[in-house]
Amino acid sequence: MRDVNGSTASEPTPAMEAPHGPARGRMPGTVGALGEFGLIRELTSRLTTTPAVRIGPGDDAAVVAAPDRRVVASTDILLEGRHFRRDWSTAYDVGRKAAAQNLADIAAMGAVPTALLLGLIVPVDLPANWPTELMDGIRDEAQVAASAVVGGDVVRGDSIAVSITALGDLRNREPVTRSGARAGDVVAVTGWLGWSAAGHAVLSRGFRSPRAFVEAHRRPEPPYHAGPAAAGLGATAMTDVSDGLVADLGHIAEASKVRIDIRSADLDVPAQMADIGQAVGVDPLQWVLTGGEDHAIVATFPREQKLPARWRVIGSVQGASARPQVTVDGAPWANAGGWDHFSPDADR
Amino acid sequence: MRDVNGSTASEPTPAMEAPHGPARGRMPGTVGALGEFGLIRELTSRLTTTPAVRIGPGDDAAVVAAPDRRVVASTDILLEGRHFRRDWSTAYDVGRKAAAQNLADIAAMGAVPTALLLGLIVPVDLPANWPTELMDGIRDEAQVAASAVVGGDVVRGDSIAVSITALGDLRNREPVTRSGARAGDVVAVTGWLGWSAAGHAVLSRGFRSPRAFVEAHRRPEPPYHAGPAAAGLGATAMTDVSDGLVADLGHIAEASKVRIDIRSADLDVPAQMADIGQAVGVDPLQWVLTGGEDHAIVATFPREQKLPARWRVIGSVQGASARPQVTVDGAPWANAGGWDHFSPDADR
Numbered sequence: 001m002r003d004v005n006g007s008t009a010s011e012p013t014p015a016m017e018a019p020h021g022p023a024r025g026r027m028p029g030t031v032g033a034l035g036e037f038g039l040i041r042e043l044t045s046r047l048t049t050t051p052a053v054r055i056g057p058g059d060d061a062a063v064v065a066a067p068d069r070r071v072v073a074s075t076d077i078l079l080e081g082r083h084f085r086r087d088w089s090t091a092y093d094v095g096r097k098a099a100a101q102n103l104a105d106i107a108a109m110g111a112v113p114t115a116l117l118l119g120l121i122v123p124v125d126l127p128a129n130w131p132t133e134l135m136d137g138i139r140d141e142a143q144v145a146a147s148a149v150v151g152g153d154v155v156r157g158d159s160i161a162v163s164i165t166a167l168g169d170l171r172n173r174e175p176v177t178r179s180g181a182r183a184g185d186v187v188a189v190t191g192w193l194g195w196s197a198a199g200h201a202v203l204s205r206g207f208r209s210p211r212a213f214v215e216a217h218r219r220p221e222p223p224y225h226a227g228p229a230a231a232g233l234g235a236t237a238m239t240d241v242s243d244g245l246v247a248d249l250g251h252i253a254e255a256s257k258v259r260i261d262i263r264s265a266d267l268d269v270p271a272q273m274a275d276i277g278q279a280v281g282v283d284p285l286q287w288v289l290t291g292g293e294d295h296a297i298v299a300t301f302p303r304e305q306k307l308p309a310r311w312r313v314i315g316s317v318q319g320a321s322a323r324p325q326v327t328v329d330g331a332p333w334a335n336a337g338g339w340d341h342f343s344p345d346a347d348r
Numbered sequence: 349m350r351d352v353n354g355s356t357a358s359e360p361t362p363a364m365e366a367p368h369g370p371a372r373g374r375m376p377g378t379v380g381a382l383g384e385f386g387l388i389r390e391l392t393s394r395l396t397t398t399p400a401v402r403i404g405p406g407d408d409a410a411v412v413a414a415p416d417r418r419v420v421a422s423t424d425i426l427l428e429g430r431h432f433r434r435d436w437s438t439a440y441d442v443g444r445k446a447a448a449q450n451l452a453d454i455a456a457m458g459a460v461p462t463a464l465l466l467g468l469i470v471p472v473d474l475p476a477n478w479p480t481e482l483m484d485g486i487r488d489e490a491q492v493a494a495s496a497v498v499g500g501d502v503v504r505g506d507s508i509a510v511s512i513t514a515l516g517d518l519r520n521r522e523p524v525t526r527s528g529a530r531a532g533d534v535v536a537v538t539g540w541l542g543w544s545a546a547g548h549a550v551l552s553r554g555f556r557s558p559r560a561f562v563e564a565h566r567r568p569e570p571p572y573h574a575g576p577a578a579a580g581l582g583a584t585a586m587t588d589v590s591d592g593l594v595a596d597l598g599h600i601a602e603a604s605k606v607r608i609d610i611r612s613a614d615l616d617v618p619a620q621m622a623d624i625g626q627a628v629g630v631d632p633l634q635w636v637l638t639g640g641e642d643h644a645i646v647a648t649f650p651r652e653q654k655l656p657a658r659w660r661v662i663g664s665v666q667g668a669s670a671r672p673q674v675t676v677d678g679a680p681w682a683n684a685g686g687w688d689h690f691s692p693d694a695d696r
Contacts, residue, residue: 061422066414074409119511163467165513
């Protein structure tokens, strides 16, 4: 983006920019002081690579191995104030979380993550260590999943946005979609459920402990390996739990045209989570059933399939239904989902 | 993103949102009125597909063919007020341009585009036809390059941002990077140079014609086919012209550790562009040498390589240099590039 006068934006609209003079734009320790090329240098210098990365950052595009002859791809955006708060989460944790959210989508297709691309919007007055620590977090989470950041774009804007695209490889297994659940299948889950929501409840009441739940909120730990493993075990449908168990199983029920029943007695409500629930006056089952962001993986399997120890069978596919739905112990769960993120009520 | 109360943002910061009540949030004809699911439905309903798209939008991730066993990937962000203006460009044109910019990066590696993913930030009070027309533009530009939109994410924010990731396939050719230019190679270009910059000069002075240049600014036409073709012809280095010819050849010179000389007499300055230059008091060569956004493709080739008619030889690789640079007729070109997008001067 460059016009004939050498200025950057092809179509600048001064009114949209925060008013600032040179002094503020170059405020020491800010991304403005670092400059675009300085920031890109800082960000790329922190990256690691893997054998799958044939060409990393710095050219027109990256080149990543796709041995399966198919590539799995997903994009998610996190906005400051909407998906994270700088006073609750460090840049590093935001990076871990943003990467985790995207890597979990790849795993939930039954694929092995290979690469991430980062689209980053930053204000000029943002402290320069914020994007670099964000990148450290993204890099480290990518490494947890044996993948790497291979490219991206950084632009200057009014508030922070982190857009990540994750790529993955199916390793000769068929992708597991949301639409393959069949009557008689069992529903099983692996990973954490409700921990992030319980941590959020703690934080939003001004507390910083119990640490385990606050940490779970700041930095999810999706069971990446479980996605491809489930595909290998013959999972008929799969998704990661990003909107809440009932809501995400609802996506499977809808896509597969089935009913799904969850048995609440089979859900794991840790004693400490129950304690938090009692302290804040919330049924902890609500966190387990509707809390998102832990990125557990939930899948349906043929009933006869033996599952590894870390999978917990929590329900069953009830049969084809013209009116797909998810029930808990046979009844609809109140406030289960379908929340409209664009609703004027969404910020209350 | 969902908390235990069913509200959307896990960590809402009301101060960051424009103040609005239900009436404004649901203003008829806005994306708020359409709602998140309504908008996603509207957007995905407009999409087309290709045989390369194995799984399109609607699941945890998309699956796209990668017959070469490698995938080429690139991400770019466009922001309102920085990269486009709603009073200068229609949503449709912004979509065409955003897609073109990313598809050109794929072509410039020598690859054939296969798929796009869209990350979109929209304010709730944005007219609902803006994102749908944007999507029409992205879809149509994807189709020009025989590719398709396969997925994405839509979130609500304060201003419009369009983040696109493009994927491509190398079709068993080696990627053409920026680092392979060798002494004795010729420099050749195909596509348009300076047209977008001339169109921008016209628009920024309040005029709407000549149409051809205004159109070139609103909607670039990168020569997508030329990228893979150049790879087939043995191009030693290649990039698309997004920052300006001198600046982008500078990236090749730097990566290849060579000097590059452009012969200005070999550049095409159309008569009508010269007329605009005279009218607005700008040397049109400045547009041709430093104007970005047309996404021409520039490459270096072995001198003996015969090039198709639409490639124009405009210079030569002068030889290895510890101090890489690009010259025009043997001398540095003033104001040639290296512009820092984060500079406080960048909005002048």
